[in-house]
Amino acid sequence: MIKFLDGFIANMYLQVKRFWRARSRVIGSIVQPLFWMIFFGIGFTNSVSFRGTGLVYMDYLIPGVIVMTIFSASFFSGVSVIWDREFGFLKLVLVSPASRKASIFGRLMGDALIALTQGIVISIVAYFIDPNLNYLSVPIILVIALLVAISTSSLGIIIASRLSSMEGFGLIMNLIMMPFIFGSGVFFPIEAMPLWMQIIAIVNPLTYGADAARWLMLGVSTIGIVYDLLVLILISIILVSIAMITFERMAVG
Amino acid sequence: MTIIEMRNLTKKFGDLVAVDHINVSIREGEIFGLLGPNGAGKTTTIHMLATILRPTEGTAIVAGYDIRKDPQKVRKKIGIVFQETTIDRNLTGFENMWVYGRLYGLSGSVLRDKIMELLRYVELEQWKDVPVKKYSGGMIRRLEIARSLLNEPEILFLDEPTLGLDPQTRVHIWDYIKEIKKRENITILLTTHYLEEADMLCERLAIIDHGKIIAMDSPDKLKEMVSGDTIYIKVKKNGMSIRRFISTIENSLGGNPKIVNKFTIMINVPDAPSAIPKIFEIANRTSVSISELKYNRPSLNDVFIKLTGRSLRDEMGSWMNIMRMRMMAKMRRGR
Numbered sequence: 277m278i279k280f281l282d283g284f285i286a287n288m289y290l291q292v293k294r295f296w297r298a299r300s301r302v303i304g305s306i307v308q309p310l311f312w313m314i315f316f317g318i319g320f321t322n323s324v325s326f327r328g329t330g331l332v333y334m335d336y337l338i339p340g341v342i343v344m345t346i347f348s349a350s351f352f353s354g355v356s357v358i359w360d361r362e363f364g365f366l367k368l369v370l371v372s373p374a375s376r377k378a379s380i381f382g383r384l385m386g387d388a389l390i391a392l393t394q395g396i397v398i399s400i401v402a403y404f405i406d407p408n409l410n411y412l413s414v415p416i417i418l419v420i421a422l423l424v425a426i427s428t429s430s431l432g433i434i435i436a437s438r439l440s441s442m443e444g445f446g447l448i449m450n451l452i453m454m455p456f457i458f459g460s461g462v463f464f465p466i467e468a469m470p471l472w473m474q475i476i477a478i479v480n481p482l483t484y485g486a487d488a489a490r491w492l493m494l495g496v497s498t499i500g501i502v503y504d505l506l507v508l509i510l511i512s513i514i515l516v517s518i519a520m521i522t523f524e525r526m527a528v529g
Numbered sequence: 530m531t532i533i534e535m536r537n538l539t540k541k542f543g544d545l546v547a548v549d550h551i552n553v554s555i556r557e558g559e560i561f562g563l564l565g566p567n568g569a570g571k572t573t574t575i576h577m578l579a580t581i582l583r584p585t586e587g588t589a590i591v592a593g594y595d596i597r598k599d600p601q602k603v604r605k606k607i608g609i610v611f612q613e614t615t616i617d618r619n620l621t622g623f624e625n626m627w628v629y630g631r632l633y634g635l636s637g638s639v640l641r642d643k644i645m646e647l648l649r650y651v652e653l654e655q656w657k658d659v660p661v662k663k664y665s666g667g668m669i670r671r672l673e674i675a676r677s678l679l680n681e682p683e684i685l686f687l688d689e690p691t692l693g694l695d696p697q698t699r700v701h702i703w704d705y706i707k708e709i710k711k712r713e714n715i716t717i718l719l720t721t722h723y724l725e726e727a728d729m730l731c732e733r734l735a736i737i738d739h740g741k742i743i744a745m746d747s748p749d750k751l752k753e754m755v756s757g758d759t760i761y762i763k764v765k766k767n768g769m770s771i772r773r774f775i776s777t778i779e780n781s782l783g784g785n786p787k788i789v790n791k792f793t794i795m796i797n798v799p800d801a802p803s804a805i806p807k808i809f810e811i812a813n814r815t816s817v818s819i820s821e822l823k824y825n826r827p828s829l830n831d832v833f834i835k836l837t838g839r840s841l842r843d844e845m846g847s848w849m850n851i852m853r854m855r856m857m858a859k860m861r862r863g864r
Contacts, residue, residue: 279634286631290617297619297660365628367615370581372632373604379632 283374284382290365291353291386295393305394306401309345313338313405316463331496334406339489340462342414343421345398347460347482349391350425351453354432354519357383358439361526370526380433380523384516388425392418413492423508424485430512430519431481437522462486466498481515484508532557532684532716533578537587540573547573549740550587555718555733560710562731563720564829566841570740571720572612575686578718579609592683605633608677612688612720616669616676618662622653625661626676633680640679647675651705667698674705678713685709687719691726699723703730724829724841736833743836748829755827755835757784758801762794762808763821774815782807792820801826 295301313334321333360366369379399414435448459469459476460483466474477483488504491497497504533555540548548570555561563571576582578591580600588597592606616625623644630640648654651671661669670690677685690706691699707730710717721727727734728748735745744751764771775786775794782804784796798804801824812819833841 282631282634282636286628289631290620290628293624294617294619362613364615365617367581367611368629369632371579371604371607371609372629373601374632374634 280375280378283369283372283376283378284385286374287369287379287382288386288389289382291383292389295390302394302397305349306345306398308348309341309398310401312344313341313402317341317405331494335408335494336465336490336496337463338402338406338409339417339493340460340486342395342399342402342417343424343482343485343489344457344460344462346391346395346421346425347428347457347485348453349394350387350428351432351456352449353387353390354429355436355445355449357433357523358436358445361436376524376526377520380520381516384426384429384433384519387429388422391425391429392421395421409493410495411493417489417492420488420505420508421485423505423512424481427481427508427512427515430515433519434515434522437526456480456482459483460486461498481508481511484511530557531555531590533561533589533591533718535574535578535587535589538574538577538584538589539586540570540577540582541585546740548577548584551735551737551740551742553735553742553745555716557716558710558714559732560706560717560719560730562727562734563718563737564722564724564727564731564734564833564841565720565737566722569722569737571722571737572688573740574737575609575688575718575720579607579686580604605680606683607686608680608682608684609686610670610673610677610688610690612692614669614673616661616673619660621658621660622648622664622672623657625672626679629676630679635679643679647678651675665698666694667701670694670698670702671705674702674709678709681713682715684716684718687717689720689722691721691723699726706730722841728829734829736829736836738833738837744832751829751832752827755831757797757799758804758824758826760784760796760798760801760804760808760822760824761789762796762819764792764794764812765818765820770815770817774812774817777811777815778808781811 317334317337320337324333357366361370369376395418396414399411402409403411435452439445439448455476459473460480461477462482466477466483469477484499484504484507487497487499488501491501491504531554533553535551535553537550537552538548539546539550551574563574565571573582577584578589578596580596580603584597588595591603594602594606596603620628626644626647627640630636630644635643645654648657651674653668653672653675656664656668661672664672674687674690687706691702694702703726706717706719709715719730731748733745733747734751735742736751737743744754764774775788778784778786778796782796782798784798784804786794786796789795805822805824808822809819830841833839
């Protein structure tokens, strides 16, 4: 009698409601990308130029930062599965007869909705910092960023399932997230990277999301929107599947 | 009828044997307690029975299904209140229950009505739209208990249901637990390290220590393991008649009477209420006037001491100590 939908709805509802009740988190979550845009963006706009293109650094940075906001939020919520498993609601999911696959997928979608909301907020803020970009394409960017969100959340869940306690949480967050953010083409083009860094970029969902956003907002792209989309769909399918299987086998401490 | 049957149920974490080949049968409709100190294996046992932890060895039949082979079927038949609260503090009481109900396939007006009925039952109806972070500890426990009844389980697991609550709230929760058993005709398995809780609430008990069951019976039967009651007799004057009083008592009641201080005599008897009239009669005969008399029945702690040589009370220390230990454990886990 317990349908696939029940676990999905319960978990999605919970994630969204939880976030809605703690709206101050929206502000908190955009502070960091905002600082990147203001300090890093303005500083570098005044000190570097893209030879012969007429592009300023701020134009280059903003599309990437919008997707990065969604990326960080999703990674965080993915890894926080570990917290929820020990002290929170996921323990109830594990002990209930609801489908675990549906439950984790509902959670992924709920988290993605939240991350996209943060993406919208930062886009609005970005408009006031640099209105020269094509902001009409933001809705399309959000659709693409949905793939970034669910694949990144899944990645977080997979990593969290390897941790047996909360101890590694902070370390993992920085140790994994920072290389992914810097090795993604958000702050500087992939062409400017050495080979080892390009390898990080290739397996990184943020790379394709940022590239697609830049293509849509600025008309400039390294990889090309078609490849961006295809690779993101592929990465999403793989990571979501692994995350579902991982959660299926998850036990409490 | 047996509703839970553990068969050599065992859990090892590396070298540590948390639960060691336990065999316990729990009858339908009883309140059964697992009593033991922290780290005895109580929570691990419950987690295995609730199918969120796989046994290393052995198995259990819960509500007719094997926890290893049919965990999904077991899950439909049980409700559980975890030791750590699993309520989301940002959601209201109603919302917390709604999400839980959805996980069990309930929805629409059926779910809404059931939630309202249970909230009324635990007297939280007026609080239903208030975020849980405004609730007191006792209210959160009540909400969790109400929530665990949403799917009309046959078996309810309560892991330390009153841990961290003040004594008054604790008694209140006990009343709810007793009432639920009556109302829902449900089997309740609870873990506790509170002697009073085990004594007041449980029809049968298993005392667990280092992962092993060391005794199992009703609280009264367990206490019979410790021989008899202790009577303290305080007399008004200590004189020659006292010697005669003591020797007469020894002759008629046995019980090894001892003078513990100048005016107090201690005596061990199998059953104090039936011995006391005789003591007064002897006092009368030997012209001794008794100023005070009291007796102690053996407690579950005495049982635990007899079985392990350690006191459950000393080991637990005060409630504050437990909370401190729990805080430290959490910090170690990085919370």
